[in-house]
Amino acid sequence: MQSKISAKEVNVYYGSNHVIKHVSLDIFSNEVVAFIGPSGCGKSTFLRLLNRMNDFIESFRMEGQIFIDNEDIYDKKINVEELRKKVGMVFQKPNPFPKSIYENVVYGLRIQGIKNKKQLDEVVERTLKQVGIWEEVKDKLNQSALALSGGQQQRVCIARTLAVEPSVVLMDEPTSALDPISTATIEELIYHLKKDYTIVIVTHNMQQAGRVSDRTAFFYMGELVEFSDTKELFTNPKVDLTQKYITGRFG
Amino acid sequence: MQSKISAKEVNVYYGSNHVIKHVSLDIFSNEVVAFIGPSGCGKSTFLRLLNRMNDFIESFRMEGQIFIDNEDIYDKKINVEELRKKVGMVFQKPNPFPKSIYENVVYGLRIQGIKNKKQLDEVVERTLKQVGIWEEVKDKLNQSALALSGGQQQRVCIARTLAVEPSVVLMDEPTSALDPISTATIEELIYHLKKDYTIVIVTHNMQQAGRVSDRTAFFYMGELVEFSDTKELFTNPKVDLTQKYITGRFG
Amino acid sequence: MTHLEEEILKTKTETLKMFQIVIEQVENAYKALFTKDVALAMNVKDKEEQVHRMELEIEKQIENVFALFNPVAIDLRFLLAVLRVIYNLERIGDSTKSIAKIIINKKYILDEDIFNNINLNEIYESAFKSVLLAKQSFESEDVKVAYRLIEKNIDLEELCDEAQIKIASYIRNNPDKTDYGLSLLSMLRKIQRMHDQSKNIAREIVFYLEAKILKHQGKI
């Protein structure tokens, strides 16, 4: 199978702090990959490499190559904005813009200059249906997205991401700010999204990694310790460190 | 067995919002009781009834009686400060005072006017040992507690609570702001504290309730739905609603 | 439906499939036994492999659910019950294989007399019915069916005791047919086991549905 995302010997430094060490990995189309590991091990950093969100950090420096659809995304010729459209991102805390639900969803299209009302309407309906809150919000699309509950907000944020038709969706602890019930609904959503998207999710919650992902990568101190089938990793990890981590015999 | 804490037909209102409905329960000495339930079901409210922390909320109104050591703590004659010394509290986010570790721990004694250095030293050593970070911090007792990690901060906060020798310790989601490893250490601590204290803990994390508590109370929309042995509750809940909640078939 | 529910459902479906195969085995062994169909018996013996595979698959599946979903309460009980249900199913399957082996190995003409005398078919049918009941109660999650199965044992036991005594005396009277007698005895015991194991399954269903542990209450 052809890799959707392929990292080759990636190293990341923040200043002199070497936070990603020689990581190579391949992620295939339409799979859900989870990144787990102790706090500060570099999960978020690695995830944010994939849509170049680390570029904003001044001390950030990276070596190695990352290919998405066979394109080196750290190539100088790459248009970062285009890349980010292709590689959507969902964040830890729901972060809707303080605008209406509708405007939140179409944000990405608006900044592309799309004004066609019909087209926008369609996208709103489609994506909100995709994330499963169309029925709940269709009558209040013009209300502020901030008035929604946390779980609904996060869904709107996901819809917003989907609206620009990415093929990869990155999620950095997307449910850590949510209550268990909202978390469950988001997990279900992720599980169902994978038929259309390649999803990479960072999570602190090991059960979550277990529940939603096909494969799981365990990071430790910037190194990729183990990357294998999720069931395998949780029932029979190959590396002792992984086992120590997932069984809580750690630190 | 004599109840340590006994609530009788408690009702709580915030303004016209009826948030605790006819709750009666008994908690015995040296047991760990966990409160679980969906967000907004009244767990925190009920917990905070026990040391009258809700008194600060203006719209708060309560009916019914709560006895701790056979004393009606909502009696007019009760001294609230004394009550709070007896019923310690640990909060969701570690909230050390911006003082040294030492001063954090002796805070409760200082406000009682205790100045005897030797006595204070003893308490600091004893409680920090109790929470298991004496070895880590004994050489930097005069450093700001804010410089510690989240998990260490939470332990200092627990030590601070224990320093005034409460007999009941209330904990409102004490690990929800911590990473899994710190969480595990705090859970272990709770587990070991129960030989000396009666502990009531609110948690969003059902596994946590399972791991640390002897008995678990499930609240739903202000009502106490089920209150039973934790193992029982998690393997064989009596009420269908509880089962729905703990197995995630909900809402 | 949540992801966990899906997994549970899948486990159930798989288990039912295993039930189905085991039941076929029991049925085929019965047919082979009474129609002296050695080929069918061979078939039964070969198919045992499939039962084993299913057991392993379901076990793995359950292991994954444990590892990934942290099931509690009824879900947990269901999975634990299924673990033991398939264990028992596998043993029922084993029994059919043993029966099939006897049929295959002892290529002699049945002594119809003793065969009929001990009511083997009745016993077998009764045991078969137990297996069917077990499946039914599992499938419909009907605790009443399970209880019916658990309580229905007197008949069969009496029949078996009787048959055993008859076989013993048969051997005593026909020393030349000792081997045959012994086989018969072995077969009888297997059939009886099938019934016992069905009852074990029923007990697991009760455990799953009502969290009551009936195991070792009158178990053999």
Added chain:
Amino acid sequence: MTHLEEEILKTKTETLKMFQIVIEQVENAYKALFTKDVALAMNVKDKEEQVHRMELEIEKQIENVFALFNPVAIDLRFLLAVLRVIYNLERIGDSTKSIAKIIINKKYILDEDIFNNINLNEIYESAFKSVLLAKQSFESEDVKVAYRLIEKNIDLEELCDEAQIKIASYIRNNPDKTDYGLSLLSMLRKIQRMHDQSKNIAREIVFYLEAKILKHQGKI
């Protein structure tokens, strides 16, 4: 040590205790058998209850750990293995009870000839050793011991087959002693079962330690 580790340790301790009791049962049954000590046999029979209780306790304990601690990886495998280990232990216990029952019910003088001829004591000792080995590998979590147990079967099987044939011919030759022969046969089978179940246990230990599933690989 974490709370979960404590629970796991507790489970292990309990299981070892159960091992111990079962081993005692096996040993006592052996003694009762060879010293014709009916009282001891009675004791064995009565003690079976305790084995059952232990099985239920450990099962409940494991259920709780599943419900409360969400064990994964090696912990999960350990608990699943223990579930099956105690199942097998319980069956070994059952076998000792069956042997005890035979000893109690058949209050006749042993036919030392055939008894010695079939090498029952050797077989029994070998089976006993298997149980001990199972315990040892469980206790020390030593996969090598488990493998030794799994691979050591040829001897015993041959001995058993031989004994079976001898008993059959014994019955054929002594029709009046059919009952005795049948009992002997039954006993032989129980003893053999003990060995098989010890091997099952060994396989579970391998599964726990190496996540390899050996079940149904040459299982009886």
Added chain:
Amino acid sequence: MPRTELKEKFIEFLLKASAFISIFTTIGILYVLLSESTDFFKEVSIVEFLTDKQWTPLFTEKHYGILPLLSGTLLTSFIAVLIAVPIGLSIAVYLNEYSPKKIRKILKPTLEVLAAIPTVVYGYFALMVVTPFLQLFIPSLSGFNALSPGIVMGIMIIPLVASLSEDALYAIPYSLREASYGMGATKLQTVFRVLIPSASSGIIVSIILAISRAFGETMIVAIAAGQQPNFTFNPLVPIETITTYIVQVSLGDVVQGSIEYKTIYAAGIALFVLTFILNNISYYIRKKYQKYQL
């Protein structure tokens, strides 16, 4: 897409240019103050400026000692701070800790109104209301004095102190209060042992800003303090502050370019230096505090 990039760069340039206006302003201030006062200091030695106890540049007998103006500035500011800080802090604490939420919601904006009243109005309030009122108790009080405008200035900056301190207190996470109450502390203990220490930098900043504001305040003192440069710390007699002097000269007809005219720049620079020091102190305290934010 170099066009987008070009646009982005252009916008950034515009924004940067805007940011530079603040620097130009400072340069402008320094240029104006320095260029005018250098001439002044050519004629008047800095030593005289700093040590002479008289300030009479507009009179025949000229003295150029900044001390009287400085003393006037310090005196009125001191009185103002003496009034504003205790009351302002008490209000902050009261609003934050004791008052019911509803009252806080009404009171805080109400007090902020005090800060919004134009200072001219305060000036006349001091002259027409406060001075006569004070004279009922202190007969020896001059019609113009430092006390009355000091007090009124204090009243004017109460909201500043109260509001900033209240913000500092408010910014303390509620969880710290809960922690303290949870250990059996009373409100007072919580205030003095936890809140004020935690908010100390914010409170200090508010006080410094209040002082700086008092130094720079013009109209109140111009109207009610008299315009008599007196090197004194007696609050009962007329004084003149630096700001008042500048206004006085601005309103008058001193010939531009004359040494008299340049005095206002010398005075201005003294004022600028004073407030500059205070502002810097408060800035650095705030910076330090931000680093230690809870």
Added chain:
Amino acid sequence: KKENNNNQLKGSVNIDGSSTVYPITEAVAEEFKKIYPDVKVAVALSGTGGGFKKFVRGETDINDASRPITKFEDSIAKTNNIQYIDLEVAYDGLAIVVNPQNDWCKDITVEELKKIWEPAAQGKITHWNQIRPEWPKEPIHLYGAGVESGTYDYFTEVIVGKSHSSRGDYTSSEDDNVLVQGVSSDKFALGFFGFAYCEENKDKIKLVAVNNGNGPVFPSVETVKNKTYVPLSRPLFIYINNKAAERKEVQEFVNFYLEKMNSLVAEIGYIPLNEEETKKVKEKWQNFLQENKSK
């Protein structure tokens, strides 16, 4: 028709100068505005000197003045090639005032005033009894017009003898009302300022009679007009730039000024010129206009 004409008159008149003259000019401007609504008249009050400063640079059209132009100012005007005309528009008296509670100081001599106000008095003359021994041994608090005002110039010139020369330790204000307030609330006050302000505040302050050797005289319209209140009465002027005077709106404004000033001056509380003087001033203005035109 005439109104139409008036309406069509546009342009602006830019006035600055004395704060003493300011009320008169302001009143004139106000009345002028009613007839010529489109003429912008701006009246600033930088004080006589401040006004002259601009006037001699040609920045203003008219300057209000409470004293004649100085030689120095005139010389600058010359270098800037600016010519002007000065017109007397009213008289003003400088009043010496004390607090109403002051029951000892009823009159004062010019010498005594000099003793109090001369530069040498600074820090020395601090008590009432230093002026007249029978007066109480109480501190004396001095109030006076701002140093930059024509009033101050005039006062120092006639009392101390040298313009802009006085002690510095007194309370000064540009704002006469503030001074009134100061004196009215200070029992030991002694102050000087425009007579007009005293009229408005009779109840708050007390006038003191000034003795110029001819016995004490209180300031009043009469005593100023008949020149018995000396030396503290003075004429007030407006100065008009000759180039500005070429502009129609300035001409109209000055015409209007001269026409209306007497009634307005009285209304404000200053002392108007008598008829003869008024006539002379008007003639002077007309002549100036003629000359200006002919140039």
Added chain:
Amino acid sequence: MISNSVKINRFKDRIFKWYGLLSTTIGVVILFVFLYTIIKEGWDRLNWQFFTSLPSRRPSSAGILVPLLGTFWIMILTTIIAVPIGVAAAIYLEEYGKKDKFASFIEVNIANLAGVPSIIYGLLALEIFVRIMGLGRSLLSGAFTLSLLILPIVIVSTREALKSVPKTIREASYALGATKWKTIWNAVLPSAAGGILTGVILAISRAIGETAPLVVIGAMLYITTIPTHPLDDFSVLPIQIYNWLSRPQKGFIENATAAIIVLLAITFILNGIAIYLRNKWQNKVKW
């Protein structure tokens, strides 16, 4: 059971509560005395004639038309000048400026400017706008002066508002493919709008109450025509008040207090709007 120290502490607590209440009451009482005196004095003067009349030597016919319009002119001009520059500068510092020495220099500089006494701005303006740029004492001079005066306030409050926009909002926008400026324009500014607006209004309300710097640039004058052009001479309410208060006639004091009421009303309205916006924003936007 209750220990002594607890009793004492509770007593102290109660005492302090009353003390705090007293302080607060003092503040409020002063405010009301103040407003009462002013309103009592000036209320009757507030009629149509007062608002529509030009200045006059007669208190009863004088009005505030010119200074009122001047105040509005100043408000608008100052807003037009200060807001775009201030907001732009704040955006630069907050969003573009690298966190280096230079940035912190600008920051210190702005913090300092915010504390420079207003009269110093008057001196600056007198030299730069009035003399060098030759704008005279026009509306534009005044507006420039006040713009400089409030620029630091606008910058600081805008920066606060921008700071309060969580980083995640920016990241969300970038992650959707927006460029930096698009992110600022479409996501950050709308999110900070409430805070910015509040800050701007408060700054403007500060500006229209300023007297001293305008006095320094010479805005103290009598004008008879309403300003119609940014280069026209002008007067504003505080100056008019100062002027009237220095008149001897009683009637002018009354006029002044009436004008004070108007000025207060304007500041109160502005503050009210700001407070309303702040509350609304705080309630609505909880990140």
